[in-house]
Amino acid sequence: MPLSIRPWGFLTDKLNTRWGRYRPWLLWFAIPFGFAVYLMFITPDMAYMAKLAWAYGTYILMTLVYTAITIPYISMIGVITSDPVERLSANGYRFVMTKIAAFLVTIVVPMLAVWLGQGNKALGYQFSMGLMGAMGALLFIFCFLTTRERSEPEITSLSVGKQFKYLLRNDQWIILGVVILLLMCGYVIRGSVAAYYAKYYLNGGDSLISPFLTTGVVASILAMIATTWITKFWDKIKMFRYTQIITFILSALMYFSVGRENLVLAFAFYFLINFFCDMQMPVFWSSIAEAVDYGEKKTGLRVSGLAFGGILFFQKFGMGIAGGILGFLLSHFGYQADVEQSARSLTGIALMMTLIPALFHLAVGLLMKKYLINNEYYRDIQLALAQKQA
Known part of the structure; x- marks a missing residue:
């Protein structure tokens, strides 16, 4: 892709x-x-x-x-x-x-x-x-x-190569690209072993997989709803940053406090991790359009389709990296499907569910400190672009 x-x-x-x-x-x-x-x-x-x-x-x-x-x-x-x-x-x-x-x-x-x-x-x-x-x-x-397209940005006549060069000068877009790469690493690793965690680590067998995964989906849906409300009162970029740091903290707590018999605690942590982790989604995907406007203000050229396509590239690249890491870790810890797992394998599953993806979310939280485009700054960008077009 x-x-x-x-x-x-x-x-x-x-x-x-x-x-x-x-x-x-x-x-x-x-x-x-x-x-x-x-x-x-x-x-x-x-x-x-x-x-x-x-x-x-x-x-x-x-x-x-x-x-x-x-x-x-x-x-x-x-x-x-x-x-x-x-x-x-x-x-x-x-x-x-x-x-x-x-x-x-x-x-x-x-x-x-x-x-x-x-x-x-x-x-x-x-x-x-x-x-x-x-x-x-x-x-x-x-x-x-x-739907209707209500704004009509100027169509560029530059080649794809020159557009790409302009895009690379957009430091805020590059930050978003690296952020989605890191996020996908965390998501894919945790999401891929969630079923193993329920089946083997929590010793629930196949019957526990569906309710465990459903808990995560419900948390994600509630996170989307909560984000729209919370960002009315709190800076959306700060919310993005702090929710990823909270995800790191919760993941670490889950690793150290949830034993194999602590089903209720495991479900509670999994719900909270998915809730705080996914609160960034609406903010991230709305930020791409704002980074495009930032790039137009900075370079004088609007690069939109290539910017959104580039973010998808980072997303798929992150998924590929995560898949490679996942395969290596499963092999390293000696995971074997449909058999009783060794203590080493169970430890590996717990790590891949918690601490390992947590590191990627911590990196996102720290990196987003470099991202500048909150609502106040974006209004300044819009004003500058409007004056330019007047």
Whole structure:
């Protein structure tokens, strides 16, 4: 995916239509997105190598289509409103719905697969994901029909290489890029071992996995709602910074205080960690548009699509790094699936659930001290840009 991000970000900065710069992409790629989701879950009756080629091909297609529709989608926050409070609120609603959708899909899709497959699991998932793809396509079209781009930034004529050079001069955007990389490292490592923690460390077996993970999802949803309210009274960047430091402290406390029999304490800590950790989400994704405006003020050139695409690159890169770290740590601690875990393996699972991701969140909390664009500073940026355009 990272290699596909740069051209799409560049193209969105070059396009302008009667529907705006970003909205048309939602219409053009909604149906291809739905088909790409469906094709990924088809298993053709072919030889093994042909099936492998099909799997790689459909995955690459899905990656390209997903990138083509996602970059304009997240970039729209910068043009549907210029009010930082409204941007944060919109992102809050966005992530509440994202968490609810992910939770419902996790529950509904396996049930649909059993019902539709009638004993054929592969066919059941094919039909189920076909329905999910169709719903996704319809929702993208709904988003296209019900939104408007209210600001029209100047379209740049510079090449992608020159835009990239200007983007690298935007120190606040670079900070956001490193922040999302670090956040994804923490998220992926903790999220990937949460099920192992419930099953093995807490000795709850498979039956404990679902309620444990559900606790985290509920905490995340409540965090999105709380952020929109708290930032009305508290500087959003300070909130971002301190919630990540609180996440570090809670994670350390969880490691040292939760034993294998402390189910209630484990659930409580997992809830609190997810709550404070995820409070940054609406702030982070609304901050990208503000960093774009900061870059325009600093360099004289607006680079929007490439900026949002670049953040996605950092995000995917962070996920890749986390995946590598996770694989190394699981091997290092001697984890083996579906067997009784050794004391060393259980210690490793506890560390990957708490202290190891905590270090990434601490780094984010410290790094965000360098991030300058709070609401007051952003109003100064808007005033300077308005005077420039007058």
